[in-house]
Amino acid sequence: MKIKKEIKVDHLARIEGKAGIDVEIKDDSIDARMVVTEGPRFFEVITKNKRYEDAVAIFPRICSFCCTPHKLTPIEAVEDALDIQPSEQTKKLRELLYLGNMVESHALHLYLLVVPDYLGYSDAFEVARRGGGGMVKDGIFLKDVGAEIQTVIGSRSIHPENAIVGGFGKVPPKEKIEKIEKMAGEGLQKAVDAVEFFAEYEYPSYVNGSRRHLSIKPYEGYGVYGNEIISSDGHSFKIEDYKEHLNEEVASYSFAKRGKFMGEPYTVGAISRLVNNSALITGKAKELIEKYREFVNPENCFANNFAQAIEMVYFLERIKELASELHDIKDESIAKPERNSGDGYAVTEAPRGMLIYYMGIEDGIVKNVDVITPTAMFLPMMEVDISSMAKGLWEDGYQDREFIGKKIEMVARSYDPCISCSVHVTRL
Amino acid sequence: MESDNVYGLYKCRILRVYSLTEEEKLFLLRFEDSDIAESWSFIPGQFVQVALPGVGEIPISICSSPMRKGFFELCIKKVGKVTDMIHKLQPGDFVGIRGPYGNGFPMHEFENSDILLIAAGIGMVPLRSVFMYAVDNRWKFGNITVINSARYGNKLLFRKELEAMRDIAEAENIKIIQTVTRDPEWEGRVGRAQEHIGDANTDPENSYVAVCGPPTAYRSIFNKLIEAGYDPRKIYVTLERRMKCGVGKCGHCIAGSSTFLKYICIDGPVFGYYDIISTPGLI
Amino acid sequence: MKIGIHGLTSCYGCQLSMAVVKRILDISEKFDIKYFYMLSSAGKIEHVDVAFVEGSVSTEEDEKELKMIRENADVLVAIGSCAIHGGVQGILFNENVEYEEAFRTVYGNRDMEYEGRIAQPIDKFVKVDYRLPGCPPEEEEIMYYLATFAIGSWPEEKDYPVCAECRRAGNPCILIEKGEPCLGPVTVAGCDARCIKYNIPCIGCRGPVPDVSWFDSLAMTFKEKGMDREYVKKRMAIFASRYEGLNEMIDKIYGD
């Protein structure tokens, strides 16, 4: 007799957005699916026929955690479409702004969302109450560093409005840049501590398995901008050709789209960046990678948490460096478009992985949009890992559904999924 | 009361709380500082600013007699943020008070004349102070009539207090008329306050009239009074506006027109009949 | 005091802004947080004194959850533009795009187990006691709202536009000076005119001033500055798609 066994996590806590997980265990197989119950928001429909300035102000509302990438990436796409050449100073400020988001997002994810799992508590408040206050405060400090950078450069940390096509409404004053530099310096040791913390936990072996990692090939150093996409097994293609390589599917149980590369699930994010580009990392982070080489494990999704911690160290150093290069910051005019129509492509590395924007503009009006978000890219891979986790535990004789539920939640969380992003919408 | 900051508040302790109606409560208060409590004085028709830290500050008319030293009463209707919180207070609790503010009724002018008081709804609150003052100084005034009106019987403010006075009032030439406009259960008089002016014991030729109620009622009350022969120069009303300071600064209570621009808080709240009719916007 | 913090369909920015206020740890001590799924796996929907709800109603599930939240809360506060006005996703409503059409454009000819909807503000379904506007709300206002509830009172909502704060802040007016399409005059204050401080014309992210947003007068001003109807309409509708009479007000100025 076949008994259908189900494990359900109705509402996945401590992630951005609303989703559940259904795992169905049959005699001979196991099937996991991430059920995204969040409503669709149709960003590509609502930005259509708007002026591009207005459209780029709408995109960040796709997701608060990665609002900055959702601002800077479409800006890049518009600039590509209309041949706008931002100044060197603008580029530096943008990178700084972007990294501010990176640090904030990683700090939030690691300290407030993941650490409670590792310590067996339900939230960071409980962590704080039970003597982990120092650690929570470290996390909040690092989150504040990121938020401050976004506030100084972007006008606020959620939905920064100061970044616009062609430059910035207002260039931040030198003193504020110096403050950022100082804060980043103060945060560095805390980020190193985070790396040490995560290096104390072994990865669950149930989710071991080979996988393909995709990331950009940065223009410069271990940066977040580029126009070429590379894979851990040696493939590469230009962003303009993304449609030929990355497909998206729709599943009936989810408003999120699901990415495939060469017909197979793949992964993106901090671990993928490290797998593909760790040679470009320098400084303290490089030392830590060498010290904890085995934690940069390309075959286990839990490595993503560790990779985020490493990145925090690296990006804080990079922030200091960028800020120091901006000591002679000055007011600048905004770069103007060379033409009024065109197609533009952009890809950047958001905290959770690659983010792709395509925008078609006619006479300043947005006519076509396509957005592919990291969460949509890694969803199928995540389901594979969730199945493996459930199956492994089940086969080892664990029967407590709540226990299994917690474990599979941890798998999902390690990806740092961003449900709002995945649900925003993309054209088929 | 001495303070170098006009917005400075003095602690007052709530001594008693009575529920008058579902929405109105009467609070008996005393300044914590006994020097202030004993020396503090006011004129009927004046108001105080009542403050609750964290919630806000509002103007409230004093409704007790100024003759009663050391204590004063406020009758407060629960209508919003501050008044809601005040209604939660118990005897022993504190509020901040500053004032008294406003001009008040010209009680000295009223002396040796009859007094007709016409109240609609919450309008009875400031008029109670006038009434109590007149009763406390009974020998200074002629006949007195109070017309207290409300929509429903159970909304008539100070109804029981006025009823209880009936016998003694009769002996003292005080007439108390209580009337309601919408209450089918009510067994007493019905109709709007102005419809009972004819029943007052006051002599139109030698009376002062004080009116308080919703501004929309004023014109019709004026017409009835003048019809009945009352002297327009001796008719007074009190007005209400939003107010933040009570001392002519915040600008919210400015009313009137270009030739007669007044602060309700310091030029009023009591205004004469001719001020009202010659100034668009005042009511 | 027991509180719950909930999210329907949105970018989760309002919850995030609540999660990252500087004094979040003080809040967690002062208030008994019964529900905050973004930050905590403890908690189910149970009776609370105040429930904060972010996001628009965009699925059946959203509606069910919202009603459950309402039944269990003494006071319900709508936070952010999505909950109060339907959010940017509400633009579809203003542009008369049917759900089916939007869905097909995006997901193709597929059937879903879940039914989505055109986003709606939460007061279309339940009674909302207070509104905490913003996209996302400002830290200062979040703290103010929480504090007034903590002392047993309630917050005073703002009823005036961003311009007032723009002047208080000492900014130059970019609508007058540069003729840029600033929506400050019709957008409810509370952000201290942040964007204008950065020389960016307000896009109205906090939503219209309740009941007294003069889109018609502003359209008149915009028209005089040479902006065309389509542009004005689209820009005004980003955060105000559900403002009553919006399209009519604009049409009145531009003629039919």
Add this chain to the structure above:
Amino acid sequence: MRYLKLGSGNIDRFLERISNYGELYAPQKISEKFYDYRKVDDIEKVEFNYNRTITPAKKYFIPPKQEMFEFDIEEGEYEETLGEVKPFVLFGLHACSIVALRILDGVYLNEYPDKYYAARREAGIIIGISCLPDEYCFCNLRRTDFVDVGFDLFLHELPDGYLIRVGSERGHRIVDENMDIFENVDNEDIENFKKFEKKRHEMFRYEGSFDNLRYMLELTENSPLWEEESEKCLGCGNCTMTCPTCRCYDVQDLPDIDGKHGKRIRFWDSCQFRSHGLVAGGHNFRETKKDRFINRYVCKNAYFYPLGTSYCVGCGNCTYFCPAGIDFLKNLMKIRDVIGAVHGE
């Protein structure tokens, strides 16, 4: 009155010297077209030829947002938070701005003096400067184009410097302590001063008296003008915020989340906002946008008896800074014509 001359060569020195008397604030260019008072960290940036600032000088005496008290909720105690106000120097006010401050004095220093305002007024040294009107100015009609009191020093432009009038004891002291940078006024200076004044008077757009306006306003309550003009109005409050004599404020208590402490603040309000005339129970004394629109015209044209001027000093700010382009002066002129037409019929 005592008159002195400041030669062109000594102007910078003058600014440096006056900054010894307190933090110096002066008009500066803040954007392409606009000026505003700002703290002076570079005297090069001080603007001598400007027409109007986007925030009036009132901001130094009634700050846009100001803390009044800190309170303790449990104890019911209030503690004033005025603190010490350091002396400051406000340079570059035009005559109308100085009259405006005197009007505010009438409000804030009446029988219930406002301590917060008084302290700032006491601490502020006022240095006026002459100006040439633009098309928005009508201080001449308001009789505020020249001031005798209300300043410590007043500078009148000359081709080769400034003629200075000394307006207060404090002004005398400043002059006495810095005699090395001043000269005596000679006949040529007086001639130049006259020329400047003549030129200035010829530049005003209108001439005559405006006083009958108060009656006209009351009589035209039903003029279609109000309907038409208030249609354009955005209800944004820019006119009142930029008006040097508008000073309505709102008060709010901000409790702390600890539920124990908090502060009481006040901040600029405007009669153009709906809640300005709203009272509990929902009645609004200025229900419609038109009511609120008219209110400002009525209020500004009322008389401020102590000075024999109206509350409006004719600075033109409310027109210049109206995003909807509503012309206050033009409307007032129309109101007078409307009346004329009525009589003409």
